[in-house]
Amino acid sequence: MYSSQDVLVNQLVNEGIIRHKQVERAMRAVDRSHFVTSPAKSYAYHDNPLPIGYNETISAPHMHATCLELLINQLKPGARVLDVGSGSGYLSAAMAIMVQPNGRVIGIEKHPELAEQSVKNIRKDMADMVDSGAIDIRAGNALGDALNEEEGFDAIHVGAAAATLPTVLVEKLKRHGRMVIPVGEQWSYQVMQVIDKDDHGNIKKHDLMGVRYVPLTPPEEYNGSDQSGGEEF
Numbered sequence: 001m002y003s004s005q006d007v008l009v010n011q012l013v014n015e016g017i018i019r020h021k022q023v024e025r026a027m028r029a030v031d032r033s034h035f036v037t038s039p040a041k042s043y044a045y046h047d048n049p050l051p052i053g054y055n056e057t058i059s060a061p062h063m064h065a066t067c068l069e070l071l072i073n074q075l076k077p078g079a080r081v082l083d084v085g086s087g088s089g090y091l092s093a094a095m096a097i098m099v100q101p102n103g104r105v106i107g108i109e110k111h112p113e114l115a116e117q118s119v120k121n122i123r124k125d126m127a128d129m130v131d132s133g134a135i136d137i138r139a140g141n142a143l144g145d146a147l148n149e150e151e152g153f154d155a156i157h158v159g160a161a162a163a164t165l166p167t168v169l170v171e172k173l174k175r176h177g178r179m180v181i182p183v184g185e186q187w188s189y190q191v192m193q194v195i196d197k198d199d200h201g202n203i204k205k206h207d208l209m210g211v212r213y214v215p216l217t218p219p220e221e222y223n224g225s226d227q228s229g230g231e232e233f
């Protein structure tokens, strides 16, 4: 029998937004209703963004699917992945499935309460991934010093719009790595950019499509409880 999550995923497959089996499998496995709270919960399987508290939103399923498809060549078993502004935790969970075995997703979320909530969401179906460290959600500002101690990543997903491409994140991209990031001012034109790092460490950018995201908070505006490099749950 099909669940509602299956109906949603079928729709994204039929629309040609989900193209790879790995993306389809990951999105079927992560039930969106676990990542939203009531009253939004009754709309969990609609292809729209929804409020998740703290004035933030979970992205629409077609945006999650688009980002997973764009990162398909990097989201391989064993890959190291960074999810900036991990919010509800949905995409961190989906990416973690795609990089098993041996892969790891680090999520950084500026609201400590939301980071904690997202770990609870993920635990509903994937407690083993949290316990093993395959998913590691931390509270912190990704543009501050939250990533100082971290090595490079094969894939970086950014879930909020940067005014300009952040150097701190580009530096954390491994050679042959790819970053998907919305770039542009709030309320103005924002574009989804794909950043590829080549063999020599040079980057190539291309603009994909116009998007609307909440702003990626600069470090000086951060008021989280721990600015020293992340809080573990």
Ligand code: SAH
Residues within 6 Å of the ligand: 056, 057, 058, 059, 084, 085, 086, 087, 088, 089, 090, 091, 108, 109, 110, 111, 114, 140, 141, 142, 143, 159, 160, 214, 215, 216, 217, 218, 219
């Ligand atoms: N992919 C997430 C998107 C959540 S919205 C989801 O679908 O659930 C974007 C998130 O980015 C918000 O939760 C916001 O708090 C967070 N955010 C914004 N600026 C940030 C920063 N500099 N560092 C870490 N998180 C940030």
